[in-house]
Each structure stands twice: as C-alpha cells, then as structure tokens.
Amino acid sequence: MKNLFIIVVIMCVSAISLFAQDDKDTLTIVAENQEAEAVYNKGVEYFKEKNYQTALTSFSEAIAMKPQFAKAFFNRGAVKIELQDYKGAIEDYDSAIVAAPEMGIAYYGRGFTYFSIEDYDKAAENFKLALSNKYIKAKVYYYSGVCCFQSEKYADAINEYTEAIKLDENYAYAYNDRGSAKRKKGDIEGAISDYSKAIEKAPKLAFVYNNRGSAKRKKGDYEGAISDYDEAVKLQPDYYIAMNNRGSAKFELDRYEDALGDFDAAIRLNADYAFAYNNVGTAQIKLKQYDAAIIALNKAIELNPKYGIAYFNRGSAKQMLRDTKGACADWVRAADLGIKSAKQLVEDCN
C-alpha cells in the first residue's frame, strides 16, 4: 500500500499549496484582522518542510481561533495522514465538510483516507461526493475506478476509468487498470488493447508489459507473452514477478528446462518467493526430477504452510516416487486447503 500513501500525500500537498496561494492573495487584503489565517499559513510552511508536528499545532491554533475554518481542518487532516492517524484525519475532513459542505476536495481527501484503510465502499461514496461537488478531476474518476476494481465491480470500474481517460487522454495508469478490469471480465482482447495504449502513453512502465504478457498468456499467445515479459525484465531487472510469469509461459510451450531457468531466476531475485519455488517443483515434475521437485515444494510450503497447490503438486511428485502414503497425505492437506481437484484424488486414496 505504500504507493497509495505517497499519492495521497502528493494530492494533499497540492491541495495545500492551492489554498495557500489563494489565502496569500486574501491576506494581502485583510491581513491585520486575520490572525487565524496567519497561523494557518505558517502551518502550510511547516507542512512543506515536513515539520508535521509543528504544522499540526499551527493548524490546531488556527482552528481554535476560527472554529469554522474548513481549510485548516482539511490541512490538519492531511498532516494526520502523514502521522498515520487515519481516524483523526477522517474526523478533520468531517469537520471541514460540516464547515463547508460544498468543498469538493474535502470529500476527495476523506475518500482517500478511507481508501488508505482499504474501506473501498466508503472511499467510493466520497469520491462520488467530490464529483457532485464539482471537484471533477481525472484522478477522482481513476481512484473511484480502483475502488470498484477492488470491490470486484469490474464493469463499473471500466466506466470510471473511461471517464478518467476522457479528462486526461494520457492517463497511462487508467489505461492499465481498465485493461486489468477488462481482463477480469474475460475480455482479453480489450485488455491487450488497453495495455498497449498504456505502453504507448508511458513506454517505461515495466508492470504494464508484464500485465500485457499475462493477458497474452491467458489467450494462449505464449510467444507474444514471452516477448512482453522480456521487455518487462529489461525495464526492471529485479522484476521477479515477470520472471516467474515468463517461466509459466515457457512451461505452457512444454519448454520445461527454460521454464525452470526463469523460475530459478525469480528465486535469485527474491529468495522468499514461494510461488517460484512451487513453479520450480512443477517444472521438475514434468522433467521427471521428482526428488528435486519435492525439495523445491518443501521450500514453498515452508514459506507458506497454507499453500494448498504446493501440497497438491508435492503429492503428485511423491506418487511418482512410489510414496503413496505421502502422496495421499499431501493431497488430503491440499483438499483441506480448498483445492478441489485434490478431493477426487483423496477419494481414490483409501
């Protein structure tokens, strides 16, 4: 979630500077009688210096002087997010909204705070309010789309992303996410075309190549997938996720040795990557290296003791080593962990 925080902060800072600018203008006109505003402006300066504790004090002073000071509440909310006091932040945004019910950006700020704590329903609600209160920005639509995505409402997500793109036709993130939403809905071609758009707008985003590769893999274009993954790891050499995915694409082409090479490479980039250990195991099963497969799968299970499919795979490897009891025990575990295919095998074990 770290990325999200950064984005929230950027948003808040820009909001603050916006208000600070406006206020400076007004200050020049009514400076003498506006002590609260003066303290407020100091707060903005402290915030920019990342002196959050002092900024907090300043905004609080401003609020004490002027209890209906919506902008001060708003900015104090931003400070509290920095201090990871999400609850306090929401309270401040609430107060800002009470003081100024038409302050669209305040809804946006509150929406983001909910987003930060993964309450996507509330976040979406606030984004809507931001829009209806005339804070109409591509970003609002975009994050609104992310909320829908996270709530698995992919059709809604697609609409939101589309709105975001209407406002900002270079919005690579929105293209990427809309592609992902389409993929979730089973529209693989649509997904590939959106990922391609995203690449066109921002050719250096490794994860978009990865995503397009995975969409191609899904429709069976393994060669195309491999070349996208190639690009992804070229842009981001430590991108172990893409490396692991490339292995799977090669696996689908029955290139088990090559697949194994990629899975191993993913492990070299992230020694705790359980997925890659599991996948190493599957490639080794295909290569009839059952002993080695079991070692890899043991590691996957050690990293994630609830890794159902790793048990399933390990059971299959054990069967080939004539360890029927061990195989059945693993399949039972896999079935307990919700792997449906294992249930059939367990029935056959008795």
Next chain:
Amino acid sequence: MKNWIQLLIIITLLLFGNELVTAQGNVEIKKKKFKIEGKKEGFRDAWKRIGVGDQAYEEAIGEGLYGAFDYALNHYIEANRYNPNNAGLNYKIGVCYLYTDKIDQAIKYLQRAYELRNDVSPDILYMLGKVHHTHYMFNKAISYYELFRKGIAINSLGNDIKDVNKRISECEYGKISTQKPLRIFIDNIGRNINSKYPEYSPLITADETMMFFTSRREGTTGGEVSPDDMQYYEDIYVSYCVDDIWQTAINPGAPLNTSHNDATVGMSADGQKLLIYDGKKRGGDILMCEISGEKWTKPERLDKNVNTKKHEESASISPDGQTLYFISNREDNNFGQHDIYKSMLDEDGEWGEAENLGAVVNTEYDERGIFIHPDGVTIYFSSQGHTSIGGYDIFKSTMDSKGNWTKPVNIGYPINTTQDDRDFVISADGKHGYYASAKKGGFGSSDIYIVTFLGPEKPTFRSNEDNLIASIINPVGEVQIEKTVELKTIKLTILKGTVRDAMSKKPLEASIEIIDNDANKVIFMKNSNSGTGKYLLTLPSGKNYGIAVKKKNYLFHSENFDIPSSKGYQEITKDIDLLNIKKGSKVVLKNIFFDTDKDRLRPESTNELERLRKMLVEYEGLKIEISGHTDNQGNQAYNQKLSESRAKAVVQYLIDNGIDVNRLQYKGYAFAQPIATNDTDEGRQLNRRVEFKVISYE
C-alpha cells in the same frame, strides 16, 4: 494349457507364429554358389560347418527345439568367415539371431541377405517387417511389409495379403499406442512367488489377499517332467498377502494338484471357487471346485453347455456367481477360432445354454484368457484382433445397463506389447493388475508381475501474479492449472468379514442373501466358508442392499447398506454374530422401513417381513416380541406412540399373513433403550429401529 505355456516361455516363437512363416521352411545353400573362386583355403571346413549347422537348424525349425539355434549359429558364423557374401547363409544367421533374441544382429544379417539376393527366401521381406514390428520400429516394419505385399500381389496370394494387411494395421495401432504409454509401475512380484521356472496365470481375490497361480517349478506333485518340453508338469500354488507382502507360495496339494498338468484359469472374487483346466480329455475342458472349510472339493467337469468336444480353456465366474464367461472354439455361433461365451446358472443350479458374447467382442481371430472384474460388468480378455499392436493384446469391454458390450478398448502399452499378452487380472479397486511375462531381469522364464495404475497424469498447478492496479503495488495472484482430468473410479463396495456364533465366537457356515431393497428381490446368495466363517461380497454402487444371514437354529441377522451410485470404491469389514434361537435373543431388523414420522411400512420392507414370517413358520414353538425404538428427538409421548404403532404394524403384517396372534406381542420403547449415542446423526439413525426378541421357544 501346453501350447500357451510354450508361447509364454519362448516368446520369440511368435516371430514365426503364423501360417505364413511355416511355409518359409528352409533355404538351401548351394555349394557352387558358396565356394569362392580361387579361394580354396578354408572352404572344406566352412562347408562342413554349414552341414552341421543345417542339421541343427532344421531340427530347430521342424521340431521346435529352439536351443538348437545357438548350436547352428556357432557353426554358421564360422562358415560366414570364409564367405560373408552368401545370401542364404546370411538369411539363416539372421533367423538364428531372431530366436536367440539378438535383434540388432538379426536385422543386420537379414538385411545383408536381402541386399545380396532379394529373393533369398519368399518371406525375407515379411521377416524383416516382423522383426522391426516386434521391436517397435513400426515405420520400418510397415515399409518392409508393404514391399512384401507388392511381391505377393503379383502372385495374388489372398491369405497372405490379408495377413500382411493385418500386420500393417497392427503397426499403425502400435504407433498410436506407444505414443501414450500407460502411467503404471510394473514390478516383479518377488521371490516368494516367482522362481527360475515358469510362473503364470495369476488369479486374485477381489480384496487382493489371496493369489492362485500356476508354476512348473521343481517339486511339483509327482516330480515328473513332461516329455514334450522337458519341463516339470504344472501345479497350482497359492500365496497370501499379509501387510502388503505376498508370502511364500504354498502347494495346496491334492485334490487341486495331481502328478500331471494342473493349472488355474479362474477364481471367484471371494476365492471360494476355483476353475481348473484339464487338457487331457475332450479337447480341453473346464473343471470347478469349491473350498469347504480349508479343503478343496474334487474338481468336477462343468456340464455340457459349457464343455464340448472342442477346446474350452479359460473361464471366469461373475461376482454374484450367476454367470460363467469362458473361452471355446466350438463351431456354433462362432466368429472365428476361439471366442468368448457366457452361460447363466439356471434354477436347478446347472449352467444354461452357452451364448456367444457377440460380434462387438468376438472377432474372426482368437479371443482367449477371459476375466470378469468384481464389478460384474467389465471383462478383460486377450485377442489377436481388434486394435492389437501384435500377437495377443489385452482388451477391456463393459456391459451397459441394457446388457450390450462396449467396443473393446486396448488397455495400452506397455502392458500390451508387440508380442503375446494374456491372462491379465485386475483388483476390485482397479489399482493393481497381475499378469505373467518373460521379461529380462526376472527370476527366469515367465514370472508374475504386478502392475500399479497411477491414474491419469496429475495436473500441475502453478502460481502467478500481476500488478494489475497501477497505483497499488501489491500484486494480484492467480493459480494456473493444466486441464483437469476425469478420474474414473471404480464404483464398488467390497463387504467382507466372518460369520460367527455370537456366544462361542466359533466360525459358522451360513447362507447370505443379498437383496435389492428397491426392487424387492434377492439378487444372489452365497455361503460363508464352513471352516473359517469368512465371506466376501461385491456390491456395485447404486442400490439399497439388504443383507440377510441365515443358519438353521439361529435367528437370522439383517444388515442394510445404502450405497448411492456416486459412491466410489470402498472396503467394509463386518463380522456377523448369529444368535441361537432361545429366550432373550434379540435382533435388529435393519431392512424394515417406514415413511418418516409415520407407521406405514414401506414396500422395501417386504423381504425382511417375509423372512420373519418364514422363520415363525419354520420354528413353530417360537414366540416373539416386536419392539419399536426411536431416537431422543421430540417428546416422550410422541415417540412412545410412534414406536408402539410401528411395532404394531409389523405384528399386524404377520397376523395378516397367517401367524397366530398368540405368538406375537408388540411394544413401544420410545428412546428408553438406545443402542448408540443420540448425539450424532449416525447414532440416532441406529437408534430408530425395530427389533424382535424371543420370548419363549419350545
């Protein structure tokens, strides 16, 4: 049995095992052609060696003394040093190598012979096809066969064309079959069963606890050897499996074994009946014997519907004991050579008129080695026809609900090879097969092997993830799997155990009736073994079974097994204790059914009610109490009323069907006498019951 044993032992015989090759006979080497002009040295010796070699070669071919090929070969090789370019000699060396199983050499010399003279022998191309065929070089085999076919097409030898076309189609099937080998382990069953002598024809009980097989080892009854092949006469042996280990085989002695050939061909799924082949009389007949206590009865010839003057050999009995499948080459309704027939047990306990299994299963070629699986609907047999990849292959066919057999399916490579594969049996759970094979690395000659079926290849599951949302760094995972595979599990329940006297725990021989409750009819009957009290029943899924165990002077015992059609393979062990008819003895009537919360007897109860009625008719001095019992759900008054009215319904049935009212009492106990916990569904189910108790018996 003898012919087939030879086939097993000397597998290479197959290379010549058809009418075409017998015509090949001998190739004469002409002295003039053998002698190299201007090379006197060594000729005399070489020519002499050809003479010696020829004598051995002719004996080998003509009389089947295959050991002589080695001897001939030694001399031919020496002669070949003098003149390596004689087509006839190269041909003969190739043939000798065939029999001594040195295939590379055989191919080399036969090819050389062909190069030197393409008409060295009429069958040279066929031989080259056959040797490549046997060793899985199907494409080469086909090209030689096709060349051979071209040659004979000119001479328009119809039969030969048909034969070579068959070989070509075997190669085509072979190409397909070997591309997808079965996922199996094949293991030698071990020295407790196998010896350096031939072992073959394994038969197992449904639960794989007992195996009968035939062996020609040292120490067979009488200790004599057959003059035909100088091997010991056959005896039947038995081994028991304890903790997954087959124990040292035992010779069960007389009456199964005599000083001549005694060979097993079939066994009932419960191991209580054995089918034996007698090749001495009437062109080969099938005998049957039963175990009574620990003793086998004298094998008796099956009646004339089964045995004719023609050759009857292999046979297998269905798990309910009602149908006999067997092999015969009788001429009636025959599709050609040996076919599979069936005969049903009639009401008098005689085998009824034999019926050919029909054109779906039987072909114009030989069908041999029949085995019916304990599921009662799947047969395994060997055939040279269908989609054989060479020689006999093992096929499987299933009878559908209308009694039609499905198109036989080749059970696959590497169980089926390009040579003869026969006498395959499979366990009730379908996980193990047993057969005999003369593989390299065995204990010598033909050995018994166990096949472990691993089922379809298991899918492998891979995990992948993507950064689907640009603004959120956490990737979204996805599991990627291969196509799932459908597992074909055998839907069968094996019910086994021991019938005993409830007091003394002494084993009892009792009759066991298996009833289809829904159809309200007895499906089949069996007896528990008189010596051990043991029984084994195979119950295919999809029925509500009533089991009634009866013995004179004992109260009958009833069990109910509701096995839904989705139920896979299971083994249930259930020991049954029979109670003497005397005051106080109590039996639960497990096959009496009521509508839920009602006292109306369901029609499925009829069989049990009738059993009860017949017992009262048989034992006139018997007075009984019928009691109703409930679980503890609901209130006392309700349960009291229900239990009593249900007991009364049973008594009323008996009165309506002629039993004196003075011999019957009924009582409701509600939940006062639980026989299991009321805390679980299973327990409550057991508690809801009707019992009868002996009040007095005079």
